[in-house]
Amino acid sequence: MQGIWLWGAVAVPAALLVAIIYCYNRLVFNRARVAEAWSGIDVQLKRRSSLIPSLVSCLKAYMAHERDTLEELTSRRGEAQAHERDGAADRAAVETQLTAALLRTFALVENYPELKADGAFLDLQRNLSELEEQIQMARRYYNGAVRELNVLVESVPSNLVARSCGFTCAAYFTLDDAREGLSPKMEF
Structure with missing residues (x-):
């Protein structure tokens, strides 16, 4: 009888330790996935700014x-570059x-019909259109990774490990207006 109690006294804490390690590793994995997904968005946004x-x-x-329109575009690009180190919520607004x-x-x-026939412009237009699609895909991937991390941070029992180890929910990359998520129509 004492052997059963002894095994129970060892097995329960060991199982609890394994569960804590498992939850912690899932949190670390998902935090790394959010960081990797954000890096994907960042790369696409920088590619767009460089064009x-x-x-x-x-x-x-x-x-x-x-001229005013072109100056505004240049100004907005500068603002976007100035906020490259910001988090998802602040960066999304810019x-x-x-x-x-x-x-x-x-x-x-x-x-400008003559512009619509310019080869250099058409190439830029095609590149920007492709980049907008890649930004949308990167944004969806990032938000999916954020969702997975946030579920772990907020659900039992992993929330106990998250709270004690300093894991927090990540911010989604959201738009103020859903229409802003549409790729620009650049058909000519």
Whole structure:
């Protein structure tokens, strides 16, 4: 009889320790996945920002009297670059403004038929369109990784481990207006 109690006294704490280690490792894995997913968004946003100077210089030749629009696009790009180290919520707000400036710019392009035939512009347009799609995919992946981490941080029993080890919920990369999540229409 004493042997059973002894095994029970050893097995219960050992099982509890294994469960704690398992929860901790899942939290670490999901936190790393959120960081990796954020890195994917960051790469795509930087690629988009790097195309904007080429776009602006291509458009300047055709859209000389649309200077305010081009200056706004350049300004929004600068703001986005200044916030590259910010978290998802702050970065989303700035990137949303850049997307809106791009949409306004491409809406004005409709007034310039000769620009719509320019090879360099068409190449930039295609690259930006592909990048917008990649940003959307990266955003969905990031938000899925955040969801998984947040579920672990908030659900029992992993929330006990999360709270004691300093894990917190991550912020989603959200848009103020769902229409801002649509890729700009750049068809000519």
